[in-house]
Structures are given as structure tokens and as C-alpha cells.
Amino acid sequence: MRHALVIANPASRGSGRRLTAAVRGLERAKIAADVASTEYPGHAARIALDRAGSYDAVFTLGGDGTAMEVVGALGGSGPPVGILPGGTGNLLARSLGIPLTVRAAVRALVAGREARIDLGQLGDGRVFGIGTGIGVDATMIQETPVSLKRRLGVLSYVIVGVRSLLRFDAFDVNGTVDGVPFEQRASAVLVANFGTMFRHLLTLGDGILQDDGVLDVCFFSPRTHADAARISYKMMRRDFSPDPCMSYLSGREISITTDPVRVMQADGEMAGSTPFTVKVLPGAGRLLVP
Secondary structure, three states: OOEEEEEEOOOOOOHHHHHHHHHHHHHHOOOEEEEEEOOOOOHHHHHHHHHHHHOOEEEEEEOHHHHHHHHHHOOOOOOOEEEEEOOOOOHHHHHOOOOOOHHHHHHHHHOOEEEEEEEEEEOOOOEEOOEEEEEHHHHHHHHOOHHHHHHHOOHHHHHHHHHHHOOOOOEEEEEEEOOEEEEEEEOEEEEEOOOEEOOOOEEOOOOOOOOOOOEEEEEEOOOOHHHHHHHHHHHHHOOOOOEOOEEEEEEOEEEEEEEOOOEEEEOOEEEEEOOEEEEEEEEEEEEEEO
16 A cells, blocks of 8 residues: 545544544555545545545545445445544444554554445435444434533443433334335334444344345334343343344345334434335445454
């Protein structure tokens, strides 16, 4: 790697300091770095499409939204993408085992390897890497105040998420997985590409892999505080013995409808509301990983 493009979101926390660390880190590795800053939503994807072909690698510096704009735009083509932590949640960096300081992340990615991962694509064309969800996780993203995120970082999501979980706000969900219909009642539904969250603190289900060519639909339906505590404990312990409050389906094409309508998130960013469709893009993400 001799020449890299850094696509930075200047609106992310500590963007100036982190950008300086990224460029200096690349220069120490004898990699010439050019910088392009985003100016509006969707701009990272436009920059990547217009300029990535001239570089050996593209690095993103911003939140998960900035990263996925670039990964999605270059899906199936273009140079590999290195994700540098610059947002609040940094879900992608955490899931890929990327260090959470920019300097350490640059070192790890430059010395690392390339990997192919599956991507998910919503019906509106939006692409995600980690997963898309409705219920508790979407409510958590929607209701976490910006001021709390700035003060507490990812801990702010945990606080709001626990509060949302304990409402036991269930809804009816139905749809299809590869054409086979299903019906459930749940308080959270996650269409997952990665099986672990927060550096393996939580494992969503058994055998959920980011490179297996399918997406996994995870249904969680706690009805009591005891249910919520039990399934949380099981996910931390990777215990996936049968449980009435946890169920799973997997497939390549998924459609979901809810009653009532629910807001949804994709990779920690609000992404509209139900109903929605999603399909897997096998091996479309080309990433740098430690």
C-alpha cells in the first residue's frame, strides 16, 4: 500500500484531532494520504465512487454511517476499505476487532489483511454491514439524546437501551424468509449479518457469521424482568439452548411487516420504518481488518 484516500466526516466527535492522527499514522507507515471531507449525507459515497479508483486503499473517519456509505458504494469493486473509529458507537470497528483509537487502528489495519464480508441491502438501496433492526434497538438509537452521546459515548446507548428493553413493548411481526412465511410477537427483531456486538460482549445467536452468504433474523420476546435478565445472560455466556423468548430464521431474502408500524435502524442509524425488505449481497464488502 503506497497511496490512500481518507474520507472524513468533519461533524464527528474530535474530527480535527483524529484526522491529524490518521494522516500522521499513514505517513509513518510510508503511505501517502490524501484527505476528502464530507459536506452532506451521501457525500462519502459520492467521493468514494469518484476517487477511490486512484488509490490502493480508502480509509473512513467518522461514524458507522460514513463507513457504510463508502463500503456500500465500493461493494463488489474498488480498493479495500479501512474503518477508523470516529463516531459514538463505532459498531463496525468494534465488530471487526479494530482498535478504538485512531493511531492504533491505523497501525493495525496497515499491518493487517483483507477480508470479504457479506452486506445487507434494504429495499431502498441502503446497504448495511452489522444489521438492521426494529423494536428495542431502533428505539435506543432514536431516543438517545445527542448531548448524552457526546458525554458518555457508547454507554449512552446502553442506558437508553436498558430502559427501552424494560418497557416490554411487544408488537406483531410477520413476513417471509426466502418465500416461507412466518408470524411472531416480539419486542425486538434484528436482521443480523454479524453475530457479535461490542467486541464479543454479546453474541446474538449460534452460528451467525458475516461471510456465510445469508442473513439471520433474530426474534427476542421477553415478557418479564426475569426473561430479560435470562436472555441477556445467555447472550453474554453464548448459551443458545432452547428458550421461549429467543428464536431464529436465516435466508437470503427477507420481508418484514409489523403491527403497529415500527421505526427501524441500520448499523446504528435511523433508516425509516416498517414494512421493509432486505437481501444479502454475498462477499460484497472488501475490508481491511487487523
